[in-house]
Amino acid sequence: MLSADKNRIALLASYALALHGLETLIPAPLPWMRPGFSNIITLITLFFYGIKPALTVTLIRILLGSLFLGTFLGPGFFLSLSGGLAGTVSMWMAAALFPRLFSPLGISLIGAYFHNMAQLFIAYFLFVRRIEAILVVLPFLVVAGTLTGACNGYAAKYLIQGIQAAQQGKRAGGLEG
Amino acid sequence: MIRPNITRADKVLLSICIFLSFSSFALVKGMIPAGSEVRIEVDGRLKYTLPLNTDRTLEISGIIGKTTIEIKGGKVRIKEAPCTNKLCIHQGWVENGAVVCLPNKVIITVTRPSGNKVPDAVSG
Numbered sequence: 001m002l003s004a005d006k007n008r009i010a011l012l013a014s015y016a017l018a019l020h021g022l023e024t025l026i027p028a029p030l031p032w033m034r035p036g037f038s039n040i041i042t043l044i045t046l047f048f049y050g051i052k053p054a055l056t057v058t059l060i061r062i063l064l065g066s067l068f069l070g071t072f073l074g075p076g077f078f079l080s081l082s083g084g085l086a087g088t089v090s091m092w093m094a095a096a097l098f099p100r101l102f103s104p105l106g107i108s109l110i111g112a113y114f115h116n117m118a119q120l121f122i123a124y125f126l127f128v129r130r131i132e133a134i135l136v137v138l139p140f141l142v143v144a145g146t147l148t149g150a151c152n153g154y155a156a157k158y159l160i161q162g163i164q165a166a167q168q169g170k171r172a173g174g175l176e177g
Numbered sequence: 178m179i180r181p182n183i184t185r186a187d188k189v190l191l192s193i194c195i196f197l198s199f200s201s202f203a204l205v206k207g208m209i210p211a212g213s214e215v216r217i218e219v220d221g222r223l224k225y226t227l228p229l230n231t232d233r234t235l236e237i238s239g240i241i242g243k244t245t246i247e248i249k250g251g252k253v254r255i256k257e258a259p260c261t262n263k264l265c266i267h268q269g270w271v272e273n274g275a276v277v278c279l280p281n282k283v284i285i286t287v288t289r290p291s292g293n294k295v296p297d298a299v300s301g
Contacts, residue, residue: 046179095178095179099178100178100180101180101184101186102179102180102186103180103181103182103183104179104181105183105187106184106190106191113194127279127282128277128284130277130286132273132286132288133275133277133286135209136274136275138205143201146191146195146197146198149194153187157181157182157183164181
């Protein structure tokens with residue numbers, strides 16, 4: 001990997017971290033229901049650099065984000081970690097298994113659903129252990145997945161198109177950090 | 178490979194997601210059995226089993242403090258809780274399903290009385 005790429009991945013991770021911190025300031029109907037804006041950055045990283053950098057960006061975001069917000073190793077941390085990993089891996093799988101089928105919108109929806117389902121799964125095994133409690137929460141997570149998946153997907157699509165336009169404009173190679 | 182522009186598959190997927198969003202509430206409601214027994218668990222251990230048709234208020238100790246639970250008119254709610262987000266209180270009255278307070282590790286479920294249940298199998 002070129003050092004320029006490393007710099008860009010570090011930069012993308014810090015963008016994701018900033019969005020991760022920013023969205024905690026937004027009032028949500030339920031505290032664990034968050035828009036997941038940092039997934040826009042994961043998606044962009046996946047689009048331009050592939051699965052390894054995307055996982056790196058996700059892990060940096062979750063680890064540092066939880067340290068900054070004081071949720072490291074708390075229940076929220078494990079939910080965040082499982083959701084983040086499942087979301088990233090599922091988006092990569094969708095792109096690899098069905099090449100050229102989806103745009104960032106479809107990939108983002110898949111990522112959002114897998115993110116939420118992984119969190120629910122972990123919540124069941126680590127904390128709740130009652131299927132009724134899980135069933136009550138499930139519809140809310142489905143709605144949240146649709147909303148956040150679609151919004152983040154559109155945002156990622158326009159950002160990717162903007163970056164590509166900027167890259168073509170520069171010819172010499174790539175967006176400058 | 179991800180396409181830069183919105184594809185037909187995207188639109189189909191988005192439609193499915195929107196359909197699921199609307200239908201999941203009805204679907205899940207049918208899956209939760211109507212109950213008549215309130216089970217209160219603290220930190221994974223069953224503390225109380227109470228009938229849903231008897232009105233009462235009780236205070237239980239959780240991990241971080243006292244949670245006040247109210248049973249009234251065939252419904253149950255968490256009246257007061259020591260947590261910061263008050264999620265469980267906002268959920269309000271519940272007839273079936275569950276109220277969960279993760280910070281205090283209090284789980285209230287409304288189920289059928291266990292006496293009516295027939296075991297799948299009995300060993301030894």
